[in-house]
Amino acid sequence: MIQLTPRLAAIANEIEKGETMADIGTDHGFLPVALWEQGVCxxxxxxxxxxxxxxRAKSNGAESHPGVEFDCRLGDGLKVIEPGEVDVIVIAGMGGTLMTEILGEDIEKTWSYKKLVLQPRKDIGELRHWIYNNCMSISNEKLVREGRYIWPILTVVPIEKACLGDLGPERIEWEYPRRLLDFLNPLTEEYLGMKLKLEEEILENMEKGEQTGPAMQNQKNRVRYIKELIRDVKKALDSTSAEG
Ligand SMILES: C[S@@+](CC[C@H](N)C(=O)[O-])C[C@H]1O[C@@H](n2cnc3c(N)ncnc32)[C@H](O)[C@@H]1O
Structure with missing residues (x-):
């Protein structure tokens, strides 16, 4: 079993069980191999x-898991990953400016992932400025000590595609924006829980009526979206209470 350093373990903790991930600038490859062997990804x-x-990554993977062929890709930044191909993009151990170049190369592609976990070695101001100027938001931020250093780790989510202006008012992102995470209120979780109940009832009625097709799929997407938002709200509330 791979033992992750505190920095890599803190990055790993930002990834939920079942999520898929790509590690850009993987080097030794310990993070993705550990996430795979722990059954997280x-x-x-x-x-x-x-x-x-x-x-190096390939041989570390083969050493830990002989016979397993890890998906190793040679190339610059996100060029070797398809839009939406994975849930999470991790970029760790590089400068923030280089991260902005990698993420800014194709912003629509960057927005296609559910979240980014970024651990800059330097230039954090530039990185944070870039994030907020590119319709993305920081959903979690933590500091981790490793040796003599303390490293920041940012979990970044695309602010609803509403920022693109190409989504109609029927889209759920207008009703329940991820921006709610930035303005957490004691009522946020309860509010979303009530809305989820309503949306689930609508879905249940559709299922009873044996409806299929796009309307049904849309309703399923609405339920899934609110569930994910509630999960992220809970996580944000937990981290706030842990700090306090
Ligand atoms: C210091 S290592 C970090 C390794 C690992 N991510 C970690 O945090 O422990 C930086 C790695 O990023 C790679 N790298 C630099 N620029 C890159 C780019 N544009 N696209 C992909 N990888 C890059 C380097 O080759 C190197 O292996």
């Missing part, structure tokens, strides 16, 4: 722009 991608580090 059913699919992991190990990517690096340099052959040497990628070979």
């Amino acid at each position: 059913p699919k992991v991608i190990l990517a690096d722009v340099n052959q040497g580090p990628l070979d």
